[in-house]
Amino acid sequence: MTASLLVQSAVIGLSIGSIYILMALGLTLMFGMMHIINFAHGAVYMLGAFVIYYVFFQGGAPYFAAFVGAMLLLGIFGYLVERGIYRPIKGGIEPTLVALLALSTFLEAAGYPVFGQLDKHVPPVFAGTRNVLGVMLSNERLVIIPIAAALVAGLYLFITKTKIGAAMRAIEQDKEAAALQGVNVHVINGLAFAIGFALAAASGALIAPIFKLDPMMGDQPLLKAFIIIILGGLGSIPGAILGGLILGLIDSTVATALGAEPAFLLSFVFIILLLLFRPTGLFGHAPP
């Protein structure tokens, strides 16, 4: 591998990693608070991308407006899912997992009649390339990094500096104690869903100009996000960030060397080993 190829891989890895991080953050937030894995995350990612397609590409709206719109729309959807699906199930973990699976299956299947059978493409928003450290890289991929970083920073500030963020951290530590302190657990859970969905939508929106769109496009990112949150530790936000970076880098370097499928296989085997020997991952909380 030449130096320039390495740099290219690293930057692309960082770029893809940023997408994974956004997905993983939502997942890990929801796990930390409610101990559920949101299997519908991939579908939301897909929907975020399609919002960009319809609002930005077909509708002619400015990209950032569509981007924010996607996050808002799917954030509201997330809140409604908490209200309509998570809450009525009264927190049983297994029925919740299955219900979210059902939601995911529904959204992906409904995508075909609604969006049509053909793959869709969104033209690049930030056209052109740029010279980074002697390597030519697409602007589209590059711009993902600062946007994702801004979102991550925003989330971090939200969690650590706002009252709602504090409430979330309280629920994560001890749901009953938080409730006794006056925290409206239902509403805060709903917000967690909303934030998680919004972040997934953001990843989809960012990826829309790069990859082709189809209703099943969320499956792989979902699985990758799983890998990240296990690597980083279920429930840990710094873990999700670090895990996302690591996976992004591994993905771009190993995948280029060995091929996408073997890289995927290796990461799954790695995950199994990790779960068996160190389920807490890098930063996670101890398993019950």
Add this chain to the structure above:
Amino acid sequence: MRRRKIAPLVASAVGVLLALLLPQIGSDYYLYLFALVFTNVVLAASLRPSLTCGQLNIGHSGFMSIGAYTSALLAKNLGFPFEISLLCGALLAAIVALAIGYPALRLRGVYFAMVTVAFVEVIRLVAQIWVPLTHGMSGLSGIPKPSILGMTLTTKTSQYYLALFLMLAILLVLWKLESSRLGLIWKSIGMADNLAQSLGVNIAKHKLLAFAIGCFFAGVAGAFYAHFIRFLFPPEFGFLMATNILVYNFVGGRGHFAGPIVGAIFLSLLSEPFRGSPYETIFFSIAMLMTILFLPGGLITLPAKLGGLMWRRRASAPSPVA
């Protein structure tokens, strides 16, 4: 008490009778359809022991895949007779289950579920990558038809009866296990495993047993499927199918042995008119969601909810008193 036991018994008897008579009433299409439904029933019912022990397994289709490919390859490449290749496929599935279950079953809840998800993807990717053996994404074709004692089962009717026979035999074994002391131990582990442990139950051994037995039968289902459809394509056995199997159990009802049977039959048939179109999956997923939200005990509790009162507790709680 007497009346409660008769209805399901009669229903089962009628069901079996209809199944036996199907070749007389239905066309080859129906035989094909129901053979697949029976396969789904076996898959769903064989997941139940693990679920009873409280282990959420979203990787069952991976073991089906192992059974399918093993049996297919042994029969196609090495000329093994069907009975032997089926047995080998199921045994390998069970062995792999033991190997991965031994460390993995120590994990609780979500962590175990994640291992199963990763596992099913590993199996799928191995099948996709190991092209010389499995033909990867081109699919493995030319799998021999099933045979009994050397006689090839060429007609759809004979294959249908094979599926029916296998399903009934497997259901009988699973029923015997569940209604024995072993099943009681499994239920106690699922209800409160710490408590079971403190009462003398070796939960590690029993969880592993439930897991391995279930995976063995998943292997049988896979082997049958391979020789019936005669074409194997790795993504078929992925995460989606694994979740389907789980859903058959949830929608049918986790509190009763007949739950996965009812769930598998209902959902397989429900999606059939829409087979191939996305509407199949749409209806499937809506059925899933509706059942989880409005009928948490599963379809099996429907007669109870519509009927009398005393059934309510019995139908949804695993009661050990026969």
Add this chain to the structure above:
Amino acid sequence: MPLLEGRNLSKHFGGLAAVNGLDLTVETGEIVGLIGPNGAGKTTCFNLLSGFLRPTSGSVGFAGEDITGRRPHQIVACGLVRTFQLATLFQELTALENVLLGLHLHSRMGLRQVLFSRRVFPPDEVSLSHEVLEFTGLASHADQLARNLPHGYQRVLGIAMALAARPRLLLLDEPVTGMNLSESAQVMSLIKKIRDGGTTILLVEHNMKAVMGTCDRIVVLNFGRKLAEGTPAVVSTSAEVIEAYLGAGLHHA
């Protein structure tokens, strides 16, 4: 020879020593109480003795055998049975079914019997379960669902199930915590009855009055170590013990 002996037991979680070099003995026929402020290591100690946790160092002996590192179900088979702090019961079953299951799970059967037995409980198991319920005062609640039982009765049911496992030594984890005066008095007299029937008892409790009134001997833990040991009279007047509790605990009713 003591029935139960913990020798130099330690359990470290990362850098924290929850139990540190603890020596603990229980003689046959005694009722021993294990007390200490919150976080003293009592529950960890219990988990070590019953096999739910593996000691980092030290050993556990029961009836002369070294049971260190054995799994919980093996330890139960030797006759050392524990209860749990939270009402860990088979919530969806009746009180009778809970005890029946306790009896049933404990009885050992060969593989053949396991696979081919029918799931109807033999009448002798049923009558034995009724006896256990009688003995523990739950006879009138036999057909009530465990989760519908009042909290106090749930705890007693936990004890009843442990009894069904025919223990030589019973580890009771906070048997009367959260109960009122009369309830706890009833349970403590049940515990004495159990001891008089031949079962040795080691219990963990916060309720001082109950402990002082029932135990033959008390062991006080603090920071994972043994702070004091002796009869209730000795321990309740020990300066170190009073200091460890800062006087608050000893005034609990």
